[in-house]
Amino acid sequence: MFKRFITRSSTRQFTKNPLERLKSTTDRFNQKIKGTVVEKWVNYWKLITKDYKDVAKSVKEDIIQAPLRSSLYFTGATFITLCIKLNPDLKSFRAKYIESANNISLVPLNVANPQSVEHLKCIESSFNRKLIRHMNLGIMSFVWMDKYSEECDLYESNCSYLQIPYWKLSGQILDVGFLNVWWIISRKMLDFDINY
Numbered sequence: 001m002f003k004r005f006i007t008r009s010s011t012r013q014f015t016k017n018p019l020e021r022l023k024s025t026t027d028r029f030n031q032k033i034k035g036t037v038v039e040k041w042v043n044y045w046k047l048i049t050k051d052y053k054d055v056a057k058s059v060k061e062d063i064i065q066a067p068l069r070s071s072l073y074f075t076g077a078t079f080i081t082l083c084i085k086l087n088p089d090l091k092s093f094r095a096k097y098i099e100s101a102n103n104i105s106l107v108p109l110n111v112a113n114p115q116s117v118e119h120l121k122c123i124e125s126s127f128n129r130k131l132i133r134h135m136n137l138g139i140m141s142f143v144w145m146d147k148y149s150e151e152c153d154l155y156e157s158n159c160s161y162l163q164i165p166y167w168k169l170s171g172q173i174l175d176v177g178f179l180n181v182w183w184i185i186s187r188k189m190l191d192f193d194i195n196y
Contacts, residue, residue, distance in 0.1 A: 083139035088177035090134040093143050096182045097123050100189045107193045116192040119185065123174060132174070141177035144169055 033039045063070045101120055104112055122145075126132050130149040135142040147164065148157035156162050164172060175184040 080139060083179060086180040087136065087139060088141055088180050088182060089136070090132070090143065092180070093134070093141075093175060093177065093182055093185075094127075096185055097127075100185055100192070103189065104192050111193060111195050113188075113192045113194055116188050119188045123185075126174065139178070142169075142173055143175045143177070143182075144172045145174055146172070 030039075033042065097120070100116075101124070104116055104120060109117070123132075126145045130151065131146050133144050133146050135144065148154065173184075175182045177183070
């Protein structure tokens with residue numbers, strides 16, 4: 001009984017109506033926003049998505065044309081991202097110093113390596129006088145010793161002309177952090193229990 005009333009034309013009309021309704025709603029919306037800031041904003045985002053699609057297509061074509069070069073680029077980008085992710089901070093330097101000091105305290109002083117002991121004493125005195133500074137370069141970090149504490153308010157400590165220039169900073173560097181390792185303190189503590 002119900003089959004008589006449902007014909008093919010009515011089913012086509014039923015499926016077309018939602019699409020037509022959506023199209024007419026979109027047209028009405030476009031007419032309402034025409035000439036307004038919203039239209040400019042919509043056009044801006046349409047252009048941005050078109051640009052990103054074009055870039056994705058060109059990157060895909062470049063990968064197909066030069067796979068070796070693109071793999072080198074991706075490897076380099078991955079390595080730099082890894083360096084940024086594993087860049088150590090001042091807290092990890094302090095933890096490495098405490099670990100090294102604990103290790104050297106287990107060895108008698110007449111057996112301990114004098115270079116290791118002197119380096120740890122220098123770091124300890126710098127921490128006690130609040131002279132330790134940390135410089136983050138994104139992919140690596142430097143810990144260096146300043147001339148004055150941050151709490152010191154002398155003219156010499158505030159004048160920019162009397163600060164340590166960057167090209168003379170190499171004598172003040174205590175450690176270099178790269179890939180989550182502090183390299184100088186690790187090297188100095190390599191044979192900390194051998195006195196030679």
